[in-house]
Amino acid sequence: MTTTTLTRPRVSDAAGPRLLVDPAAVAANTRLLAGRARGDLMAVVKADGFGHGAVTVARTALAHGATSLGVTTVAEALALRDAGLRAPVLSWLNPVDADFASAVAAGVELAVPDAAHLRAVLDTAPGARVHLHLDTGLARDGAEPAAWPSLCRLARSAERTGRVRVVGVMGHLACADRPRHPANAEGRSRFAWGVRTARAAGLRPSVRHLAATAATLTDPRSHHTTVRVGAGLVGIDPSGTTRLAWAMSLTAPVVSVRRVRAGTPVGYGHTWTAPRATTLALLPVGYADGLPRAVPGRAEVLLRGRRRPVVGRVSMDQTVVDVGDEPVRPGEVAVLLGPGTGGEPTPEDWADWFDVLPHEVLTGFGPRVARGTVGTSLRDAG
Template sequence: MSAPAARPRHPPRTTTGPRSPLLEIDLSAVAANTRHFTHTTGGEVMAVVKADGFGHGLDRMARTALANGATWLGATSIAEAVQARAADADAPVLSWLNPVDADVTTACEHRIDLAVPSGRHLAAVVESCTRSGHRARVHLQLDTGMARDGAAPHEWPELMATARHAERAGHITVEGVMGHLPRAGEPGPSPNTTGRQEFLRGVALAEQAGLRPSVRHLAATAATLTDPDTHLDLVRIGAGLAGIDPSGSTRLRPALRLTAPVVQVRRVPAGTGLGYGHTHVTDRATNLALLPIGYADGVPRAASNRAQVTVAGRRCPVVGMISMDQLVADLGDQLVEPDTEAVVFGPGEEGEPTVDDWARWADTIPHEIVTGIGHRVRRSMR
């Protein structure tokens, strides 16, 4: 596992009055992660800024990634892509998850490339361009083993032929061919061999139809880190910018730190039931800290009675059910003042829980944790 870049320790906090939950976003970590990927691949890097930049802020994520070597931006919907375009006037922007009746005119007016995952989608793009006089830049999206987005293999010859006809008619330009690997999170090239071979067969069919796409892209974060044969012309990096490696092969820099103030501390005797359903009963006299953050803020309820937070530099178990707006931490014999900062998660260099920890406690993946932090949690940059 490669070592992460050096990270400064977080400065100590001072109490300046009542606080509320705060998500701190370290853009230097996003910058370092972007540079890691630009050095990892010989092709171009697309910064995938969907889901509000994986919870880090779409605009901030886009600008930081482009300033550190990324050359493309990627999003799911056209609305997200329009926001990405506003972050940079020049970089190519791709949108790849749209209904058949998507607003192609808006996409063209904002110079947004569109993925076309079926003949129906392509026909709708052509029809819109015929009416408006625009020429859309499209990426033929191929299903290479996920049975999810993309045209099924038996549809590829007709899709290529139709695309070539529409290109000759001046309605579209086939800018790219794209796919997605179903087992890219498994380290090593062998799980991806079939998907890569299928994708290259699709590229060959496109070329045989007379198409000349300028970019072929298949790899996302995990494959970029583990399988150079999948890099081709362009790699798509989203989770990796946020410091998440689905393959578990590389230590990237997490960019988020979530804190909440202690709002109340109470001493309770042994045998005290906590929260809804009394799913935890104290086995000794102890101090309990109440934090004003819960599942409505993105702290997963599934982590109840399993998670930990750090209070005054010490890890404390989360006890009882995590509620919509609050959770309780067991301080043991430790006693702290209200408004003391509790760290829900952070990069981990000071011993605090990490996003990976919370994902494990909630039986989910880190992606769900970072994208789930609610909008009522304040944000700050550092």
């Protein structure tokens, strides 16, 4: 696993909040996860690569052990093709009127969760390579078990006439973040039944995938021919069993500093009052940029080498930090989150402070936040 040390940026670079992605961290995570997988690794880069840039994460993962890519929508898949990526790509969450023809023309494989979707693919994109999607215990996407045998028969009938090729069967575990949960055994059993049923219908799916990040790390019985890893690529282990490298850093410059007396209330609603004379530093980043609004008195940022508490409510565009008696100046840069190697908060810290998933933290940063990668001109922002 790589480590990234966050350095203080030059004041001239401190124009606003900056998000920096470290491909070396993605590479290290991919290698670790590919080493755990018993088969191939599909790099899932949905939601713009979990907020890290789908193309950046995809290219890095493919160079370090992934053999294919996964996304939700056709639009996400076509964006990867437009960027020049030619690895196999699977799209698995689309309405029945999605642009399947463009997907198939671009060599994108499609997940089919029911007969209506299969018929839509047959009508608009004959010749598609499809993965039949079985609901293995979540009651959301995927065919219900009662409808699975008929879906397999319909797919086999279409395959005989050359209108479709069934290359895969997929499912998803409901409780893989808790490896001993009985739902996982039930999901594995249902998936095995689904594969047997598909084969009994005459299908021969060469790709079978059930495990995502947590199961890749904790449950080899669920690996089959391929595992789908998304969160783990950027540092999230939902199972809490493996230390991965965080790939994102977020910084913001101090735009103003003020000295206040004891008893001074801060922010909307006056939810925090200075208990003593202190110095407040203002950062130009807020909930419109992806920070949670309600601060429970635990959130911190790194400024001048120390953790400083966020005080008062986060506003749409502004966050206030208590720096005590430190002579902080406008233009100095605070690290809101990063890999943790320099003492800064990590995405997991923010998730714990606000009782949300790290996924929610990392995918929530808005378009006003400037983005870059380590090695670009924004390096100093990290």
